[in-house]
Amino acid sequence: MKKIGVFTSGGDSPGMNACIRAVVRTAVHKGIEVYGIKRGYRGMIKGEITRLESNSVSNIIQKGGTILRSARSKEFTTKEGRREAYEQLQKFGIEGLVAIGGDGTFTGANIFYEEFGIPTLGAPGTIDNDLYGTDYTIGYDTAVNTALDAIDKIRDTADSHDRVFFIEVMGRDSGYIAIPCAIGGGAEIVMIPETETTIQSVVDTLRTGWDRSKTSFIVIVAEGDEEGNAADIAAQVQKTLPYMDARVTILGHVQRGGAPTAADRMLASQLGIACVDGLLAGRKCEMAGIINSQLVYTPFIDTITKQKVINPYYIEMVNILSV
Amino acid sequence: MKKIGVFTSGGDSPGMNACIRAVVRTAVHKGIEVYGIKRGYRGMIKGEITRLESNSVSNIIQKGGTILRSARSKEFTTKEGRREAYEQLQKFGIEGLVAIGGDGTFTGANIFYEEFGIPTLGAPGTIDNDLYGTDYTIGYDTAVNTALDAIDKIRDTADSHDRVFFIEVMGRDSGYIAIPCAIGGGAEIVMIPETETTIQSVVDTLRTGWDRSKTSFIVIVAEGDEEGNAADIAAQVQKTLPYMDARVTILGHVQRGGAPTAADRMLASQLGIACVDGLLAGRKCEMAGIINSQLVYTPFIDTITKQKVINPYYIEMVNILSV
Amino acid sequence: MKKIGVFTSGGDSPGMNACIRAVVRTAVHKGIEVYGIKRGYRGMIKGEITRLESNSVSNIIQKGGTILRSARSKEFTTKEGRREAYEQLQKFGIEGLVAIGGDGTFTGANIFYEEFGIPTLGAPGTIDNDLYGTDYTIGYDTAVNTALDAIDKIRDTADSHDRVFFIEVMGRDSGYIAIPCAIGGGAEIVMIPETETTIQSVVDTLRTGWDRSKTSFIVIVAEGDEEGNAADIAAQVQKTLPYMDARVTILGHVQRGGAPTAADRMLASQLGIACVDGLLAGRKCEMAGIINSQLVYTPFIDTITKQKVINPYYIEMVNILSV
Amino acid sequence: MKKIGVFTSGGDSPGMNACIRAVVRTAVHKGIEVYGIKRGYRGMIKGEITRLESNSVSNIIQKGGTILRSARSKEFTTKEGRREAYEQLQKFGIEGLVAIGGDGTFTGANIFYEEFGIPTLGAPGTIDNDLYGTDYTIGYDTAVNTALDAIDKIRDTADSHDRVFFIEVMGRDSGYIAIPCAIGGGAEIVMIPETETTIQSVVDTLRTGWDRSKTSFIVIVAEGDEEGNAADIAAQVQKTLPYMDARVTILGHVQRGGAPTAADRMLASQLGIACVDGLLAGRKCEMAGIINSQLVYTPFIDTITKQKVINPYYIEMVNILSV
Structure with a gap:
């Protein structure tokens, strides 16, 4: 050749x-x-x-x-x-x-x-x-670190305002990006396509935390999660827990770029x-x-x-x- | 005191x-x-x-x-x-x-x-x-640099795929964040609340570029722009220029955090x-x-x-x- | 327990x-x-x-x-x-x-x-x-990425000035940090404790590159290299190749910190x-x-x-x- | 034209x-x-x-x-x-x-x-x-931010080990880089060419802090300081305060590069x-x-x-x- x-x-x-x-x-x-x-x-x-x-x-x-x-x-x-x-x-x-x-x-x-x-x-x-x-x-390693860096920034503001952030990361068919983002980002909940995590269980976890006077939370959602996208999930959770201030961030294409x-x-x-x-x-x-x-x-x-x-x-x- | x-x-x-x-x-x-x-x-x-x-x-x-x-x-x-x-x-x-x-x-x-x-x-x-x-x-300076860093990453992928990216940055009432993001991010167009930029003029600029065989573009949109949010604007542009591949990214709360x-x-x-x-x-x-x-x-x-x-x-x- | x-x-x-x-x-x-x-x-x-x-x-x-x-x-x-x-x-x-x-x-x-x-x-x-x-x-992974990020910055200036940079990274007994820094940093030469790399061979490599009209080089030196530290090595190389502009950077304790x-x-x-x-x-x-x-x-x-x-x-x- | x-x-x-x-x-x-x-x-x-x-x-x-x-x-x-x-x-x-x-x-x-x-x-x-x-x-703004980012990393390790770090930043004739690095880096002392800061005054400040049970310090030194470079200054201070663990980092050419x-x-x-x-x-x-x-x-x-x-x-x- x-x-x-x-x-x-x-x-x-x-x-x-x-x-x-x-x-x-x-x-x-x-x-x-x-x-x-x-x-x-x-x-x-x-x-x-x-x-x-x-x-x-x-x-x-x-x-x-x-x-x-x-x-x-x-x-x-x-x-x-x-x-x-x-x-x-x-x-x-x-x-x-x-x-x-x-x-x-x-x-x-x-x-x-x-x-x-x-x-x-x-x-x-x-x-x-x-x-x-x-x-x-x-x-993959770069995308995870980019996402994690963004999550670190969001946690600054989540903590400052007592908020629940639903952060959508890439992963149409898998939770490979979501998992290290959740563990490394100190998230309370992770939702990935491979496993079933019901809205109810999310609500339960948040409520339990809230009752222990925890006031800011991060939920990492893989874009392909079976419960819908981060905005849908946040809306449903917010309905059940109206006293919490839920926010949504979709990290998007930023994850594809960078050195x-x-x-x-x-x-x-x-x-x-x-x-x-x-x-x-x-x-x-x-x-x-x-x-x-x-x-x-x-x-x-x-x-x-x-x-x-x-x-x-x-x-x-x-x-x-x-x- | x-x-x-x-x-x-x-x-x-x-x-x-x-x-x-x-x-x-x-x-x-x-x-x-x-x-x-x-x-x-x-x-x-x-x-x-x-x-x-x-x-x-x-x-x-x-x-x-x-x-x-x-x-x-x-x-x-x-x-x-x-x-x-x-x-x-x-x-x-x-x-x-x-x-x-x-x-x-x-x-x-x-x-x-x-x-x-x-x-x-x-x-x-x-x-x-x-x-x-x-x-x-x-x-302000931090938010602009955070946004710009994200835009640099998006440009990597915009350039790789011949795409038009509509990137929404913070600024409900002003273009203070959008302006340096556009200049510093090498954007083709910036849309801010302070000035009127019609969808038509956006379409014209993109078409002119395309005709000169430019294939990737970045449009920075302040969230408070009078033409709507980045997703709305992108949808309208896409309708007129169906041969372009338009994508939307909303930088969101990431801009509030960070050192x-x-x-x-x-x-x-x-x-x-x-x-x-x-x-x-x-x-x-x-x-x-x-x-x-x-x-x-x-x-x-x-x-x-x-x-x-x-x-x-x-x-x-x-x-x-x-x- | x-x-x-x-x-x-x-x-x-x-x-x-x-x-x-x-x-x-x-x-x-x-x-x-x-x-x-x-x-x-x-x-x-x-x-x-x-x-x-x-x-x-x-x-x-x-x-x-x-x-x-x-x-x-x-x-x-x-x-x-x-x-x-x-x-x-x-x-x-x-x-x-x-x-x-x-x-x-x-x-x-x-x-x-x-x-x-x-x-x-x-x-x-x-x-x-x-x-x-x-x-x-x-x-380890963080230290390598921190070092690499610094090397990327140094390459900006090395390229701009036609210089040979000797960059010392941590590693008293091993080249574990030096190796990915060299591969990931696009270095021409790596000097680690585990292997013998003579000054002569460094000189030869640089001269060969120079003769092919390459004008900027990066040499990664693990601090524990047997030929001495980066400053010593640079001085010896400079003596033999006086027409090259050799510079030294010791990354130091920066490598220990960071998120x-x-x-x-x-x-x-x-x-x-x-x-x-x-x-x-x-x-x-x-x-x-x-x-x-x-x-x-x-x-x-x-x-x-x-x-x-x-x-x-x-x-x-x-x-x-x-x- | x-x-x-x-x-x-x-x-x-x-x-x-x-x-x-x-x-x-x-x-x-x-x-x-x-x-x-x-x-x-x-x-x-x-x-x-x-x-x-x-x-x-x-x-x-x-x-x-x-x-x-x-x-x-x-x-x-x-x-x-x-x-x-x-x-x-x-x-x-x-x-x-x-x-x-x-x-x-x-x-x-x-x-x-x-x-x-x-x-x-x-x-x-x-x-x-x-x-x-x-x-x-x-x-200038980039160089300062690059230096500051490095100083943030060094402070991680300074704090972890109860150390005095002497960090040399660029500035052969002026303290323009050193000043925001000192203020932004939370340094205890800054030494610049424009003003006289004697070794004795550095020793006094460190000793006062130490006596108030402060155990980690950062001293920013502009490379052109009249008392010598960071290594010289550190050596002199260490001699007078042998119970402190002084370290030196010279940020060097990293400050010239980067986006x-x-x-x-x-x-x-x-x-x-x-x-x-x-x-x-x-x-x-x-x-x-x-x-x-x-x-x-x-x-x-x-x-x-x-x-x-x-x-x-x-x-x-x-x-x-x-x-």
């Missing part, structure tokens, strides 16, 4: 640039050419492809977002779209790909390999962390190297990840179909520590 | 603790006793009053929020409420007050003086900055000292402020009735710099 | 407060009494011991340092000192201890148990991470809970740690005598990525 | 990029061409000059350092050097210059105008703030606009500054020869507030 391409796809996450950098520098180190493909599969189809040199990725390791940009591509879900993508890669002589993204990205890469024989290795670039095949995804943490830079760097190494070793249709401090390659199909399970003990921790 | 009280009232703001500290330390330095009154006028009525010593305020200068807490008080708007407050102060021998808050706080202090003769001096503690009698209010900036610690310290000095010099019903680097005392009545005007040139700056 | 004590000892690290909080809250949750011992063994001998309740540890999870303070104690290295400590504990009815600190702390706890039968469990509180029995120590990261708050919370649980289950003279995401208890003697080894591949990573 | 150049010179400071951006965007807005000159006068002589467009300065407003880099130039101090610079400018048709830097930069610009008639306007880009003609220099604060971005933007406006209006050999919220142009000669004086009351504030 003499020429490879690298692209980012799906929602951006902090550390993607560090991973791009690692892919490029490793390729240069191994003496192979590397091309940056802009806007994921969409740019691949359009041929938005340029040669990257070592200094193309100077001073990006600390930057949030992705210099290669990201986009959704409907065309790539069609055979014709993928054929166009293939032809563009042929034009540049690109023989292998590194895809930084999530399971949607890997699904596309799998089909692309079956049809056109271009091998792809993936790095898990998503803040959500709910991806089978790695303990942590690139961007990656040390852990995310390390992880992104390791996995970027591993993707290039893996391609050169003949691997394909696998995601590089770190499990128990060991580098592992997991078939894309497993990252798509298997489920990573959050440790239920963490919820118990929230209860113990908010005593 | 041998004994004074200090309290915080209204919305909390970063630097209130630094101001409390300055009041306490200055009082100790001058050899007078100082009492902390919890939860503003509400706590004054309830007698939530405790002696503060120099070390009561150790290690709080960097803390957001207010260790004295804050609350609204309906009772203090009644004569009977104010009488109870007066009796509580009498009980402790408190002869003068330092109020850290906004115009609502000062209104109460004015009436209280007329009725019961307790002199109050005020320090402007509010993130909004729209208070006549000082160039900057305590907490105060150097400027806010300095300002809070100066004004805390000035309030105690002023009380001892016989001043009353005035707010201490800094105008053009000079300490000035402005009658409460002026801070309540007069309007501070934002420099309209700043909006022109947004236009020039987003060329 | 009905009453336990908790203390911090050795150099402070961010997350110690989160750990104290977890110990206190878990004890309260289990219905046992908990006492805070100030200034480690020194305070134990002096009887600086007070009852802690659930709200004694409110709002400390995000604070750097240790509310229980820390100190060295010569007296505790003597039998008489330890007897006095024992008598103080007896006075309060304290039957077990949680020690948050490093190997020096655990050495003392071991002897103390042999002589007086007071069981201690330990939590690894040190920024250095070179402690056998846990993948990460409490404070703990999410990872450190999680780790501290988990280990605090584990120490109380372990004591109640009859464990003694062991340190709680997390290895491969699993809670493990390691005998103090192993944490003191066995060595944790840094992955040598990380140094290779620095070379690949600075290509 | 149809073509102007912009460059940065002297020590870099946060906000220089925001100023470059403002210069470029204003020029584009006014319909004139703008060129970036790399490495200050050195690059001017070498002809390191390139056309800048509006998007050349996209996404740099938040970056520390200077994309145009900075350097000292011995050649420009000679007539021949300046002639070469002039010839390079002629080659590009550059008729006017915007110099972002300090008094050294402006001295050169003055001579250059006298000899070759190229008008320069200056923006004060230096973290030191000791420049006549503006209340604040670009980068500029809101205030620095505003100031840099305003002054960048003002420099272009001024050049077009026929101004020359003047520095744009903000005094009492008003834009003012001050002759270079005044910025070089006149002295800005720090308010001595600030030192009194440190004394009052550390009571």
Whole structure:
């Protein structure tokens, strides 16, 4: 393999640039050419492809977002779209790909390999962390720290005014972000998709605290919680506990940005190297990840179909520590 | 004057603790006793009053929020409420007050003086900055920097995905927070209550940019803008420009918290000292402020009735710099 | 066991407060009494011991340092000192201890148990991470991120002026802090105690870069590197490469402070809970740690005598990525 | 005037990029061409000059350092050097210059105008703030906040260990950085070049505190203090007070980097606009500054020869507030 391409796809996450950098520098180190493909599969189809040199990725390791940009591509879900993508890669002589993204990205890469024989290795670039095949995804640690930093600020004002804050953090399908935010943010309650927490139980916990003359509370809500979003939940709680002053904050897209943490830079760097190494070793249709401090390659199909399970003990921790 | 009280009232703001500290330390330095009154006028009525010593305020200068807490008080708007407050102060021998808050706080202090003769001096503690009698209010600089930090993060993701972000910052009646966020955040458009910016003009600006192949935009919206909140505005723009991907983020209460900036610690310290000095010099019903680097005392009545005007040139700056 | 004590000892690290909080809250949750011992063994001998309740540890999870303070104690290295400590504990009815600190702390706890039968469990509180029995120590992740944040700032100025910066980070005996700082900071060279990096090789790397018209460089030096401290190394390099502009920054004690990261708050919370649980289950003279995401208890003697080894591949990573 | 150049010179400071951006965007807005000159006068002589467009300065407003880099130039101090610079400018048709830097930069610009008639306007880009003609220099607010953030971290560890920390901040000739660091950092003592603070008085203050059972102290030392650097001072104090545990931290170059604060971005933007406006209006050999919220142009000669004086009351504030 003499020429490879690298692209980012799906929602951006902090550390993607560090991973791009690692892919490029490793390729240069191994003496192979590397091309940056802009806007994921969409740019691949359009041929938005340029040669990257070592200094193309100077001073990006600390930057949030992705210099290669990201986009959704409907065309790539069609055979014709993928054929166009293939032809563009042929034009540049690109023989292998590194895809930084999530399971949607890997699904596309799998089909692309079956049809056109271009091998792809993936790095898990998503803040959500709910991806089978790695303990942590690139961007997760940063997103959690960003959210926690915001929660620390909100607690200042919650404490100053005797308020109940419902803070919504990202996590459409999982509580991976919500859990450390709740434990690290000293929250009284956490509500995540994986477990049922009824409005009634929230009300009970708040009332018990209130009766012990506790007057400010923080409830962390994962955006995908089954009881609704933070605003809905707050409204229902407020109705039952009208003497409490409930407020809502939705942290939103702030969580996607910012300079990656040390852990995310390390992880992104390791996995970027591993993707290039893996391609050169003949691997394909696998995601590089770190499990128990060991580098592992997991078939894309497993990252798509298997489920990573959050440790239920963490919820118990929230209860113990908010005593 | 041998004994004074200090309290915080209204919305909390970063630097209130630094101001409390300055009041306490200055009082100790001058050899007078100082009492902390919890939860503003509400706590004054309830007698939530405790002696503060120099070390009561150790290690709080960097803390957001207010260790004295804050609350609204309906009772203090009644004569009977104010009488109870007066009796509580009498009980402790408190002869003068330092109020850290906004115009609502000062209104109460004015009436209280007329009725019961307790002199109050005020320090402007509010993130909004729209208070006549000082160039900057305590907490404003921190709030702006907190918002800007969030905007920097959002720009990472806006740039990565070719999106239009509508970011709502605090400012119910003014664009004081929105303006530096727009200029400092490299925004294309700013919408503030003081000036009319039609949806049509927003659409025009975005379209012009898009036609010059600009693909990511940031629009800063002060919460009190006359066109509605950020979500409303985004929805209307999206309708006219369906090919753009519009997203909304409401920064919310995060802006109230956090460690105060150097400027806010300095300002809070100066004004805390000035309030105690002023009380001892016989001043009353005035707010201490800094105008053009000079300490000035402005009658409460002026801070309540007069309007501070934002420099309209700043909006022109947004236009020039987003060329 | 009905009453336990908790203390911090050795150099402070961010997350110690989160750990104290977890110990206190878990004890309260289990219905046992908990006492805070100030200034480690020194305070134990002096009887600086007070009852802690659930709200004694409110709002400390995000604070750097240790509310229980820390100190060295010569007296505790003597039998008489330890007897006095024992008598103080007896006075309060304290039957077990949680020690948050490093190997020096655990050495003392071991002897103390042999002589007086007071069981201690330990939590690894040190920024250095070179402690056998846990993948990460409490404070390590924060220290690395603090250092990295400073390095990002220095790179701004290094790049602006075409300079070679020698940045000294903590790590008297190991490169645990230096390695992620180098990889995450995009450094060209890392010098750590575990491996030999000669001045000559540093000079060679810099010269090679210079000849490829690279004009700014960052060299991360662990304080315990065998070639000397950052200033010594810089001076020697400057002598050989007089046309380069070498600067030195020693990050120093800044690395010990600051709000703990999410990872450190999680780790501290988990280990605090584990120490109380372990004591109640009859464990003694062991340190709680997390290895491969699993809670493990390691005998103090192993944490003191066995060595944790840094992955040598990380140094290779620095070379690949600075290509 | 149809073509102007912009460059940065002297020590870099946060906000220089925001100023470059403002210069470029204003020029584009006014319909004139703008060129970036790399490495200050050195690059001017070498002809390191390139056309800048509006998007050349996209996404740099938040970056520390200077994309145009900075350097000292011995050649420009000679007539021949300046002639070469002039010839390079002629080659590009550059008729006017915007110099972002300090008094050294402006001295050169003055001579250059006298000899070759190229008008320069200056923006004060230096973290030191000791420049006549503006209340604040670009980068000063950021440097102070960076230093303060570090001091907050050090206080965590100072408090945890009962230590006296001597923290050296930048300021070769003035205490502008030291003063807000001391007031905002809750320091007990500040030592600046403008005033004499003897070692004896430091010892006295520390001893008085110690006798009142205060056990941790922070002393802020401006690097240019007449008593020596922080390490020297600490050593002398330690000799007299051997029972105290004195530590030294030199914040160093960290203070030069980092994302500029809101205030620095505003100031840099305003002054960048003002420099272009001024050049077009026929101004020359003047520095744009903000005094009492008003834009003012001050002759270079005044910025070089006149002295800005720090308010001595600030030192009194440190004394009052550390009571």
